[in-house]
Amino acid sequence: MKENIELSKTREFGDIISDTFVIVRQNFKPLFKSYLAICGIFLLTSTLLTILSNFQHTQEGEYSAFSFWGIAKILFEQVNYSALVLTAISYLAVYQQKENQPPTTLEVWAYFKYYFFRVLGTQILLSVALVIAFFFCFFPSVYLAPIFGLVTPIMIIENGSVEFAIRKSFKIIKENWWFTFGVILLMSIIVLATVMALFIPAMIFYGGSQWLTGTYYNTTYAIVEAIIEHVCQFLWLLPVISITLVYFSLTEHKEANNLVNRIKSFGKNDPAADQFSTEQY
Numbered sequence: 001m002k003e004n005i006e007l008s009k010t011r012e013f014g015d016i017i018s019d020t021f022v023i024v025r026q027n028f029k030p031l032f033k034s035y036l037a038i039c040g041i042f043l044l045t046s047t048l049l050t051i052l053s054n055f056q057h058t059q060e061g062e063y064s065a066f067s068f069w070g071i072a073k074i075l076f077e078q079v080n081y082s083a084l085v086l087t088a089i090s091y092l093a094v095y096q097q098k099e100n101q102p103p104t105t106l107e108v109w110a111y112f113k114y115y116f117f118r119v120l121g122t123q124i125l126l127s128v129a130l131v132i133a134f135f136f137c138f139f140p141s142v143y144l145a146p147i148f149g150l151v152t153p154i155m156i157i158e159n160g161s162v163e164f165a166i167r168k169s170f171k172i173i174k175e176n177w178w179f180t181f182g183v184i185l186l187m188s189i190i191v192l193a194t195v196m197a198l199f200i201p202a203m204i205f206y207g208g209s210q211w212l213t214g215t216y217y218n219t220t221y222a223i224v225e226a227i228i229e230h231v232c233q234f235l236w237l238l239p240v241i242s243i244t245l246v247y248f249s250l251t252e253h254k255e256a257n258n259l260v261n262r263i264k265s266f267g268k269n270d271p272a273a274d275q276f277s278t279e280q281y
Contacts, residue, residue, distance in 0.1 A: 003100075004026055004100040004101065004102075005019055005022055005023050005026065005100065006100055007092060007095065007096045007100070007244075007245065007248045008096065008248050008251075008252050009248070009249070009252055010249050010252050010253045011245060011248075011249040013179060013182060013183065016183050016242055016245050016246060016249065017183070017186065017187070017242065019245060020187070020238055020241045020242045020245060021238075023092075023241055023245075024237070024238065024241065026102075027091070027095070027102050030091075030102040030103065030104070030105070031088075031091055031102075031237070032234070033105055034087060034091055034103075034105045034108040034109075035084070035087055035088075035234060035237065037105045037109070038083065038087050038105070038108065038109055038112055039080070039083045039084055039087055042076075042079060042080040042083045042084075043080065043230055043233060045076060045080075046073070046076050046077055046079075046080040046230060047226055047227065047229075047230040049069060049072050049073045049076050050073055050225075050226040050229065050230065051222065051223055051226045052069045052072075052073075053067070053069040053070050053072075053073045054222030054223070054225060054226055055069075055222060078120075078123065078124060078127065079120060080233070081123070081236070082116075082119055082120045082123040082124075083112075083116070084233065084234075084236060084237065084240070085119065085123070085152055085240050086111075086112055086115055086116060086119045086152070086156070087108065087112060088237050088240040088241055088244070089152060089153050089156045089157070089240065089244055090108050090111035090112050090115065090156060091103060091108050092157075092241065092244050093111060093156055093157050094107045094108055094111060096157070111156065115155070115156055118155065118162070119152055119155065119156070121162075122151060122152065122155065122162050122165075123152070125162070126148045126151060129144065129148070130144060130145065130148065142181075143177075145181070145184065146173065146177060146180040146181045146184055147166075147169050147170055147173055147177075147180075148166075148169070149180070149184060149243045149246075150165075150168075150169035150172065150173060150180070150243065150246070150247050150250075151165045151166055151169050152165070153243065153244045153247040154168050154169055154247065157244075157247070172247075172250040172251060172254055173250065176250055179246070180243070180246050180250075183242050183243065183246055184239060184242070184243060187238050187239040187242045188239055190238065191235045191236060191238055191239060194232070194235055195228075195229075195232045195235065198228055198232055199225075199228055
């Protein structure tokens with residue numbers, strides 16, 4: 001039997017991608033169980049709000065993000081996504097503490113309820129910052145996205161504050177921005193391609209019904225679209241697991257380098273070596 005994946009080690013780009021799928025394969029049952037048990041209520045509520053928003057779309061003939069149901073959908077989607085991110089990272093945090101053994105749902109739930117409001121507030125803060133950066137100029141938002149992606153894993157795994165997590169994410173991503181960005185981009189493309197493939201039957205059905213009935217957007221498609229969209233949500237566990245593996249890899253690489261530097265400094269007559277080193281994040 002193949003040994004469970006070790007999280008705390010340096011990985012190359014390809015190792016991050018392959019180990020993400022190995023982790024999901026080895027932990028599919030306990031991970032999916034934890035996801036459904038913890039995120040189920042968020043998933044159902046978000047699906048319902050999307051259906052109601054789509055109903056409004058069918059009645060009014062046009063979609064408005066600033067309608068009551070549109071705003072409710074956007075706000076709760078943020079809560080829903082934060083719950084997904086927190087569940088995945090909490091699972092990996094407990095997995096590491098148990099020396100690469102799958103955690104129970106109750107163990108993941110203990111982490112989830114402790115960090116929920118902190119993570120939700122942080123996710124909202126980072127989302128607002130990305131939106132502002134996007135409107136000022138597209139490229140700052142692209143630059144910040146990989147950095148912000150590391151914030152939540154740092155907060156949960158190291159039990160750090162928002163400020164600590166942001167400062168450390170800027171520090172560990174130095175000289176590794178393209179590495180982190182590439183992982184996020186590739187995993188997002190994989191997820192989006194899978195979602196689009198699952199949407200093809202619904203799109204064919206919608207195109208046929210539109211041709212037969214002459215209606216632009218019907219109620220049946222509104223329901224089907226909302227259900228498929230949220231059934232596929234569990235696929236976004238993959239990028240979250242990948243970015244967490246990036247965090248472990250970058251942290252392990254940095255700490256290993258620091259250890260080598262300390263070993264090399266032994267015996268040197270350097271006044272600075274006689275003082276405790278302090279790193280500010």
